[in-house]
Amino acid sequence: MRELGVFDIIGPVMIGPSSSHTAGALKIAYVAGRLADDEISRVDFTLYNSFARTYRGHGTDRALLGGILGFAMDDERIRDSFEIAKQRGIGYSFTPDESENGYHPNTVGITVTQKNGAKYTVMGESVGGGEMEIVSIDGAQLSYAGKYNAVFVKQSDVPGIISGITDVFARHNINIAFMSVYREGRGEKAYSIVEIDGKPTDGLMTELQNVHGIISVRFIGLYDGGANGQV
């Protein structure tokens, strides 16, 4: 069990009305939005189970779009996220799916389309108290609960690539708290999630990008003015 601090109880400061249907949903979409490596042109959300039944009354739709727009969970612009997305030229849709699916009660699928035409789908669960878990990217099952800042690496599934990644972190003296590797299939696309203490420098990110076999590198800074707002 994660050790509870006083601000887990008196806090967080958030936009209502529900930590699971609003704040947690925003965090999932924040991560999904940060994974884009080009401007986002469109986002299509599929809402499952409880999300499907109550998303309007909980403002889950506005919170999800707010997360894509990069808002923190205490940002009052969340209420106006439809208008702001339109101003920024981002198209969106929400599709409720109440089929028997076996997913967690508060699950959302987010398909992001970039200006360059590239597309990806992130699935996430809002597990309560504003906490969330990313459970898959493009069908590859993985787990990221957003407890630490993280670097998401998309890579080819080839020998030696993991040590290539960890080498860069070691050279830049960044401590890796947790690291996990997932792949779509043998020799196909793979993902590394490197959870770190602190923040990577631009130099580290560039070097990582240049490691042979790496497709893309993205930093998810939930705790540095990211979705969680105050550190």
Added chain:
Amino acid sequence: MDKFDFATGAALIGVCEENGITVSEAMIRREIERSQRPREEIVAQMAENLRVMNECVQRSQQPGLKIMGGFIGGESQKLSQHIRTHGAMGGMISRAAAYAMGVIEVNASMGRIVAAPTAGSSGVIPGVLIAAKEEYDLDDGALIDALFNAGAIGYLIARNATVSGAEGGCQAEVGAASAMAASALCQIMGGSVNDCLSAAGDAISNILGLVCDPICGLVEAPCQKRNAMGVANAVISAEIALATCRTLIPFDEVVHAMRSVGKSIPYQLRETALGGLAKCPSVKHGPPAQCSDCDECE
């Protein structure tokens, strides 16, 4: 084990007595140890939480909040108006109830709130504290201390039971908020550590078994009025403890009982909107209140 860590109410009393400190001071020292952050930073973060709570109460007394579900709206101002002219309950308790209802209106309009301990129960603590501030002319320092006190009680409940309506029903959610507010008020009024825990234990005991049955699954009704009830329960529990009418069952045992009662509440009555008020005929045949004009529904 860290010097200022405590896992139970009994251990908290031990830490306070051994060091001659209040509940809030014990919680501040635990947080310094746990997070390795300086005291000033921790106190400043709590001051910011207090600022948001205050802003939220003030906002709730102004018109124009657009409620997402439309089952509530304007109740806080109506109550404030009513108690000014011919309220049945006097003084601080009725104003605290009005403020608590107002915070739930701000929450339901996608305004900014402090989860305390959750969004659905976020009215109780600001309700009691802001009303107490006005009644007794308290400074921010006393209120920030009171929030650390409330945090200690909430932490003990979360650690040893739950503060989530989905897990333990409303007794866990508004129950925790009410216990936290009762203890905080006790400390403000000069109560001892034992008084604080006695008040917190009584507050939970009084609403043991209360289910979570939100109409249409939204954090509006009956949540708003249950926050008002949570305020009254907190003030009464604090008053009883300060009068040295101690609880018969120690705080830790009450928390344990709440946990086991929560486990025996069927899931239909734990936030799923499948039972209780959520399944009453007037809800089944369409929303019981006029929806506000939020432009969202077809």
